[in-house]
Amino acid sequence: METNLALLLLLAPFIGFLINVFAGKKLSGNLPGILGTVAVATSFAVTLSFFLQVSSSKEPVMIDLFEWMQLRNFKVNIAFQLDQLSLLWLMFVTGIGTLIHMYSISYMHDDENVHKFFAYLNLFVFFMITLVMGSNLLIMFIGWEGVGLCSYLLIGFWYKNHDYNDAAKKAFIMNRIGDLGFLIGIFILGFIFNSLDYTVIRTAIESGKLLQPSWGISIAALCLFIGACGKSAQIPLYTWLPDAMAGPTPVSALIHAATMVTAGIFMITRLNFLFDLAPEVQNIIAIVGAVTSLIAASIGLIQNDIKKVLAYSTVSQLGLMFLALGLGAYQIAVFHVITHAFFKACLFLGSGSVIHAMHGEQDMRYMGGLRKVMKVTFITFLISTLAISGLPPFSGFFSKDEILMTAFHDNKPLWVIGSVASIMTAFYMFRLLYLTFYKDFRGTEEQKKHLHESPGLITFPLIVLAILALVGGAISLPGNSWLNEYLAPVIAKQSEHHHMGTTEYMLMGVAIIGAFIGIGLAYAKYIKQSSVPGQDSEITGFAKVLYNKFYVDEIYTALIVKPIYALGSFFKNAIEVAISGFIFGLGKLANVLGTEGKTLQNGSIGFYLFAFVLGICSIIVYIFLAK
Amino acid sequence: MLTVFYILSAITLGTAFLTILSKNPIHSAIYLVLCFFSIAGHYLLFNAQFLAIVHIIVYSGAIMILMLFTIMLMNLNKEDEQNKSVLTRFAAVIALGLVAFVLLATFIKAQPVIEGYQVSGQDYQSIKVLGKVLLNEYMVPFEFASVLLLVSMIGAVLLSKKEHINS
Amino acid sequence: MDVSFILITLLIGAAATYFAGNKWASKVALLFSVAAFAVTLCTVNLLNNGENVNSVTRWIKNPMISISLVGDGLSLIMVLLTTSLTAIIILATLKNTFKNAKSFYALILFMAFAMVGTFLSADGFVYYIFWELSLIPIYFIALIWGGGEAEARKKDVIKFFIYTFAGSLFMLVAFIYLYQKTGSFTNGALVRVNLTDKEQFWIFLAFFLAYAIKIPIIPFHTWQANVYQKAPSAGTMLLSGIMLKMAIYSIIRWQLPLAPAPAKEYMHVLIILCVAGVIYGSILALKQQDLKKLLAYSSLAHVGLIAAGAYTLTLDGLRGAVLQMIAHGFVVVGLFYAAEIIIRRYNTTEISEMGGIRIQTPRFTSMFMILVLASVALPATFNFIGEFELLYSLAQTNIWIAVLGGTTIILGAFYMLRMFQQVMLGEQNAKPFADVTFGEGFVFVTIIGILLFFGLYPKPIIDFITPALENTLNLINR
């Protein structure tokens, strides 16, 4: 029964995908969307039942299907594991997934390939479920690459535009760089543990009978972290995420904000027992997370594309999560993942609503004053913005604050960085809010005429998510964390719980003040001074560096892409030519010798006889006289 | 006897050279006949009279007549051979020297020590003996030679037969 | 019933096809290729039931040569690959009209015959004969039915022939040398001979030359791209799908067991050479403007990895190599078929003249996409299994080599997606493009079905080949 249910959970979206792929074209109107939504909702329902079962029984559900791969020292099975961590993830993946599917029914209504959209979206959910449900690293890897694929398909959904296609390709390839790291990590773990099952590895570690020196584990952890970097858009592999905004907005909300990008965090949390053995790697993770958070936030300060701002904000928030992971505070990272999923999904969907109303315009410089026409969108957006800015009692406050608190305890510099990033977050989020919803409309008259609130199918998910963003912090209130207890079985080393002392309250205060500083700055600039960001060419100085994202893409192009192409040209024009030249040279040599042979054959009997005689002489000399 | 041998040898080699060096083919032919006669002299020295006679009949009498006949037929009795290039002559001389040197050196090297040549006193070259050997022991090659001659005959006919298509 | 039935079926098929005349040739060929596949399946079944499927016929007394055909997991899986792909390839060409079709199809079946013979032979000399024999049909297929400018084609095809012929002759010399040592050509006897390391080295080298050219491993690959480009698609499929697998199979079957010492001593050199081919081929693929050439270089990269795996002398490497051979065989046939469809409709191989096809052909696009993804070894495709085992085996020798070899998953994605984008995506192409017909779709679906099924459930194949590979490994480590 459990097996069947779990398979239903897994396969429901896949069935949705199949139906949409093969029959989607024939389904009329909203039917593909409804089908897709139902499929994911089914998964959600099953997840819910499992969730309730496991949270009460505290016994994970293990499902072993069949043998998949055979390697020298171990076998890999197609097997699934529904424990606390995976169910938690499944809850919000399928939950938010359902909402976003619902949203998309309306949002993608006019697209001619809507059935494909839902097919891909369903496929994504399927792979995400696989990723989360797998009971060993290779199953996770299937999902891992699968979601990458869906991300590729959905970013490039509007395939007529080659910029979008480039973005999709970039996302896939950068993910694959991380995947290579992941694979190498898997290999090393395979050598060390002779298995890729989480439980086996965990048992091996906890029994303390490791044969390999721990640096092997460290390298494996580092490699896995590289994989996580790729998927979760951390330095240095983060540049694909802002570009990925080329996809339809629901995609950005689901894949590039709420679920897929958190796969890295899931993986590290899943293998927390492993990372605990590698403190150096944890340090690296923390530093990378913090730096990413700061850099992404700083770039976000000055972007004008509404989705780009949100994208950098996502990168920045993911950085914070990695900071938490690096500090060993896995529950807190998970907590932030969940709250972030709520408010960031809400923000993206809200921005989608705005873009929908603006007929595809994404530049904030041409928006403004929308709160009057789009009330629901505005309110939900405001709630989420407050949540991300870290104001109590919104969910973001609790999760972010816990991260900063942990950082303060463990590593002060990182706390500073994290706090600065938070202030910046507050600033650019409110900048976004002000530019979009306040003041007067700056778009064309044509656009103004058509401004309207989005239909219910769009606003309903917004409202639900806004509520979740508002109250989501409740799952792990300071001092009384349901989440900590719930996750305790899957986290090997419990981080010591901070008692809420004066330091903690003071830190909270600092955080709140920081958020207000950011909001205040934004208010001063965009409400008081009514300034609107200028044209691209007017930007100068450091702002220009920021506006151009620290030129990272250009640097990557110059350092990696260009050299590869140059190498390709070199191979093509030099080495290939040289090798075939050599081979042909042998043929030419034979031909030249043949021509020489021809000239020797000059037709004169005298010469022939002379050669004959010379031949006789040399043979006789050789045999009889040369001694 | 040695003197006779040397004189004969000198004549043989000399006429052979003259055969080659004379510009007029008729002269060459006549020198060659002389050369053949001197070789017949050698045969006589060996006491091989029958062979000497056959030699003269076949070579001087048949082969050389055939050649002379051809020369006459083609009206070649004039010195119309074009001047050969120096290179050709030089090459020929070099080849002569080389071959002569190499072969002689080889034979000198390969020369077996001849310890007192013994004569058995047996008859081995009278016509009677030769006839017996030729027609008993060498009967098959003797018959086979007829095939050879037949071939050359057919060949000569084939090459010079006038074609008249009759079919 | 033994393995010789497969050969006989194919040979009779070739003759029957030739005499069937141009009109019926393709159908007869298809019939016989399917029959051969069925016979192979029966043989596999017999082997699984523990029956003896070997066939030995005395042939030449001095030197002692017998036609001994041995079916074990390794050889029969390759035969299965060959017969199934032959059927698929013939199916894929059904729509085409060839001048002198009877010869064309007869040559294809004859080539299949030779390749099957290569896989089955356990006698070195017979093996060599089949090996060479397979070269003749492909030469004529590429020459007569090939595309492109005639003079250039001729040059490339003859270069290919001489090149591969040259390599294999040295293999023959090595075989004869071994015969002098043992008085037998049979695999079983040859692997038992005691050779000095120096002898082994030279024998290894002779074999290597033959295989490196056929596979090809850089720097012996220069024939490949041009021939792939110029051969008709069926020829390219035969070449890339099966023929180059002959060489990798031979590495496992002949080269490594016969000369294990140099294989061990120069393992790293060999692996690095192969892995260098992976990177080299990938980077070159990025620069190609010609669709078939691009696929050719991608093939170079993939097979480089397979060869590297085989040279690791680990069970995972050998198994990965076999699995990946099968997977690559199917995927490359599928890709070339897709290329063929595009080329046929647009009458060009230049990528720059393509683009904007997706909008017109949703079905074709999906199938092509899946093949592209399989070729970049997306998990849950068969290619992933192979590539994973290969990379895992590389990691067993040296983790850095695995990293280098692993760049294939990055670079592979790079050039394949780039190609896919340029060929399929973008604004609608001015030239119309009809979506796949039922027949074409059938071919794709078959291939995709195989790739996905075994991607998730490779156990039957793994169980089938593993005993034979363990056997080989024991011989290598004797």
Place this chain on the structure above:
Amino acid sequence: MTTLIAIAGLGIICLIAEIFNLRKAIVPVTIIGLLAILCLNLVNIPGVHVANLNMEQRSFYNNMIIQNNYGTLFSSLFIVLTTFLVALSPDFHKEHKAKLSDFISIKLFLLAGAVAMVSFGNMAMFFLGIEILSISLYVLAASEPKNVSSNEAGMKYFLMGSFASGLILFGIALIYGATGAFDIAAIYEAVSTGAAKGWFFPGVVLLTIGLLFKIAAVPFHFWAPDVYEGSPALTTATMSTLAKVAAMAAFYKLMRGINLEVPGTYVTVLIIVSVLSMFVGNLTALKQNNVKRMLAFSGISHAGFMLMVFLNPPVTAGTLFYYAAAYTLAGIAAFAVVISVCGDKRNEDSFKFNGLGKTNPLMAAVLTSALLSMAGIPIFSGFFAKFFLFNQALKAGQVAIVIIAVVNSIISVGYYFKLILAMYTKESTEEKQAVPFAYTAVAVVAILLNILLGIFPDMVLAYL
């Protein structure tokens, strides 16, 4: 012995038939006669494996003729080849009907010479055999008196051939001087007892050189391309198949018969000649446009290959025979096609073969098979021939020369395939013409025999 008599008798019957105006009957009678002689000849094979050349042999007429498997098998091969050549004759000489009997009888006498060359027991028979063969070929080469090329070919062949005959004769004289005998067995006896004088070995070397000329080995090969090109195609076919192989077989028999111990230098010379022949033949063939000329150079290289049998003489008789059979059968098939394509138009440039794959697929297939056989591609007997050769050479430990031979095989593919390419890829420039049945029959039968030999090598190998 009966074979020899029967062949000579058949020749004479041909001549007589012409006198009695039975021209139409000549060719059928000859072919039937030859086949009968072939049967007669094959009866002599005892059907057991005979490793040693000197065993199981019968001698006739004071050791003049020796009959053993080696001689019988080679004689059979020659008879088969002559049958093919005779079958090709009537169509080839259709412009010269009056000369047909001459041509055929000369071919028969030539065959008699060739048979004598492989079954001699005495130097006299050997010498007469080689001379009959040579003189017949001089005549055949020059057999188009109106054609300057043919004249030139005949003259060149005659002058150089006579020169070589002189050397052979010189060699025989020296051997006689050293051993006092012309009989092979006696010579062998003298050599093995150490009674031979110092002239023996120079004699052998001179004889060798003369024979190397006959098989057209470098550096005595210069005549071959010119003569092959200038002669009528059918004569070229005779020279490149029958004559070359007969000389090679005689060479081998002679060396095996009289040489007890060959010094290293002698073998080295043969190896060098062999290697040179391969290289010069193959490399020069690459640049040839005339097909006959190309086949001439290819023949030079094959002579080089065949010389490899001297690397391991005691056991290579079978290999030599196999190689010879493979090479000549392929050669006959190839020439049958060449003749059918070029006819007697005296132009054998390779462009004549353009598009043959379309205009005459059967002939194209035969020529392709023949060329593949010569190149040494499996299933054709040429491959097995090379294989056996390499096998023997490696048995003798000569890896280097095998490698060189391999390199040459590779080079040879270049020019063989040039012709194949022309047949299948180029457009025909000639109008399609009907091919006489005889040509097709000969080509097909020859190539089938070749393939048969490839599939069942034991068919002949078992007897040597």
Place this chain on the structure above:
Amino acid sequence: MENILQQIGIENYIYLSTLLFCVGVFGVLFRRNAIVMFMSIEIMLNAVNLLLVAFSTYHQDAAGQVFVFFSMAVAAAEVAVGLAILVAIYRNLNNIDIDSLKKLKG
């Protein structure tokens, strides 16, 4: 029965024959007139004949002399055929200079 070799020695005959043979070779190389080349070849054959007779005497064996008969037959046959070819050439080219036969080459 007396024997010349008791007085002269076989080696002298060998040298003589060799020299005569070389002169023949020289003639073939030196001259371009086909007839004279034929003659040179006859000289070569005669040199060998002389040698055969010398050896025949040396071994006191008739076979050598019998062989000379065959050699003569061969010489005669060769000359007959050679001259026939020569006549054919003369008919075509009106000369018998061997250097005019250079059409076949390359």
